[in-house]
Amino acid sequence: MRSSYIGEFNFSKYLEQVCDAETIHYIGSVIRVRGLDIESEGPRSVIGEICTIKLTSGASILAEVVGLDGKTVKLTAFGNTKGIEVGCEVVASGSTLRVPVGKNLLGRAIDATGRACDGLGEIEPETYYPAIADAPDPMKRLPIKKRITTGVKAIDSLLTIGKGQRIGIFAGSGVGKSSLLSMIARSSDADVNVIGLIGERGREVLDFIERDLGKEGLKRSVLVIATGDQPAICRVRAAYVCTAVAEYFRDQGKDVLLMVDNVTRFAKAQQEIGTSNGELPITGGYTPSVFDMLPKLMERTGANDKGTITAFYNVLVDGDDLNEPITDAVRGILDGHIVLSRKLAMAFHYPAIDVLASISRLSDRVSGKVTQKACGKIRRWMSIYESNSAMITSGIYEKGSSPEIDEAIAMHNQIEEFLLQEKFKPSSMKETLDAVAQLTGMVIPEEEYEEICEKEIPGQEVEEHSSEE
Numbered sequence: 001m002r003s004s005y006i007g008e009f010n011f012s013k014y015l016e017q018v019c020d021a022e023t024i025h026y027i028g029s030v031i032r033v034r035g036l037d038i039e040s041e042g043p044r045s046v047i048g049e050i051c052t053i054k055l056t057s058g059a060s061i062l063a064e065v066v067g068l069d070g071k072t073v074k075l076t077a078f079g080n081t082k083g084i085e086v087g088c089e090v091v092a093s094g095s096t097l098r099v100p101v102g103k104n105l106l107g108r109a110i111d112a113t114g115r116a117c118d119g120l121g122e123i124e125p126e127t128y129y130p131a132i133a134d135a136p137d138p139m140k141r142l143p144i145k146k147r148i149t150t151g152v153k154a155i156d157s158l159l160t161i162g163k164g165q166r167i168g169i170f171a172g173s174g175v176g177k178s179s180l181l182s183m184i185a186r187s188s189d190a191d192v193n194v195i196g197l198i199g200e201r202g203r204e205v206l207d208f209i210e211r212d213l214g215k216e217g218l219k220r221s222v223l224v225i226a227t228g229d230q231p232a233i234c235r236v237r238a239a240y241v242c243t244a245v246a247e248y249f250r251d252q253g254k255d256v257l258l259m260v261d262n263v264t265r266f267a268k269a270q271q272e273i274g275t276s277n278g279e280l281p282i283t284g285g286y287t288p289s290v291f292d293m294l295p296k297l298m299e300r301t302g303a304n305d306k307g308t309i310t311a312f313y314n315v316l317v318d319g320d321d322l323n324e325p326i327t328d329a330v331r332g333i334l335d336g337h338i339v340l341s342r343k344l345a346m347a348f349h350y351p352a353i354d355v356l357a358s359i360s361r362l363s364d365r366v367s368g369k370v371t372q373k374a375c376g377k378i379r380r381w382m383s384i385y386e387s388n389s390a391m392i393t394s395g396i397y398e399k400g401s402s403p404e405i406d407e408a409i410a411m412h413n414q415i416e417e418f419l420l421q422e423k424f425k426p427s428s429m430k431e432t433l434d435a436v437a438q439l440t441g442m443v444i445p446e447e448e449y450e451e452i453c454e455k456e457i458p459g460q461e462v463e464e465h466s467s468e469e
Contacts, residue, residue: 100125151187151426164303182212187426199265368448
């Protein structure tokens with residue numbers, strides 16, 4: 001039958017697909033299966049390449065190349081290895097893991113391969129981003145000048161964080177890391193939240209979505225989920241998928257808040273993969289690849305000429321030892337850390353932030369001059385009280401012996417009251433700075449209430465007044 005169409009036809013999009021198509025398929029076969037570790041003879045592949053293992057039942061399982069030994073390819077599966085047997089066909093994809101991204105991701109939950117896992121149907125992607133990518137050129141990074149509002153008074157005042165900064169939240173189990181993260185996710189002024197639940201208990205996933213995040217928080221969030229029962233490769237790749245999704249939204253001009261809970265389980269998952277692949281353990285039993293991957297992952301966040309990624313990484317501190325290997329390594333990579341205290345948590349002081357043990361390395365860039373002095377004054381009172389707490393609480397100290405200690409004692413209860421905050425009661429930046437001004441007796445200029453604070457205010461003098469004024 002002859003077509004009656006005589007106009008011009010645009011073949012360009014079809015030509016692009018043909019050119020990009022992989023016409024040669026490299027195929028191998030399974031020769032050994034040990035737990036989640038799979039060995040095959042062939043196919044021709046590279047580290048990180050995604051392969052498909054075809055089962056005799058007709059089903060297939062995705063796996064990633066984690067090692068090469070001559071003609072032997074070592075793979076780890078993204079799912080259960082049940083059904084894999086010697087002789088199963090292994091087909092190389094020709095590419096590493098790519099994450100489907102787009103605005104349709106908002107309000108959805110995806111797994112470690114980027115597929116929807118919330119039962120709401122497939123997600124139509126706009127494009128694909130590589131899960132594993134290089135960090136931005138350090139010479140092309142933009143300076144951090146804008147302050148992010150988290151809604152947490154202790155952070156927004158005494159540990160001010162800039163948009164594009166990377167912060168670690170360090171604490172042992174049961175001290176309130178996830179609760180603090182949920183407070184920030186609900187209350188921050190970021191455009192988009194990307195939240196990675198890595199190695200979490202299955203029970204906690206829905207709790208976090210429904211109770212902590214809520215409907216309003218979910219609308220501007222993307223969740224990447226890899227629970228503790230999933231294979232190690234899923235827990236590792238979930239962190240990379242989180243970062244790739246955050247990079248997409250940053251490139252759309254958004255201020256993104258990336259939250260990874262938690263880094264320690266990511267490290268333990270990579271330790272499992274490295275050990276099974278023949279790596280010898282070094283510090284604390286962790287394999288060398290763990291310490292190689294941590295900076296490569298975390299350096300991908302920050303600011304570019306389009307948008308920002310502000311990153312919070314939860315770190316589970318084994319035995320409450322802040323010098324254990326992962327905690328020590330992460331602390332050296334990031335731009336600051338927030339330490340949660342078990343002592344404060346036991347006293348029902350929430351959020352249990354140990355302000356004196358915490359630091360934001362960029363707070364002076366994104367806070368006004370007067371705000372810095374006021375917050376410095378509060379920290380000094382806290383430091384003096386902490387240094388002399390044994391004498392004060394035991395009754396040894398006599399009032400009048402030191403004007404500084406007397407002042408610290410007088411302000412102690414007010415500071416404690418200021419730092420206490422209910423989970424679902426966020427504080428705006430205005431409310432926080434007003435409280436700081438009232439505590440310290442300083443007048444904070446209106447200019448310092450603004451988001452952009454890295455500027456000199458001409459002729460500004462620090463004014464003090466009594467708290468009764």
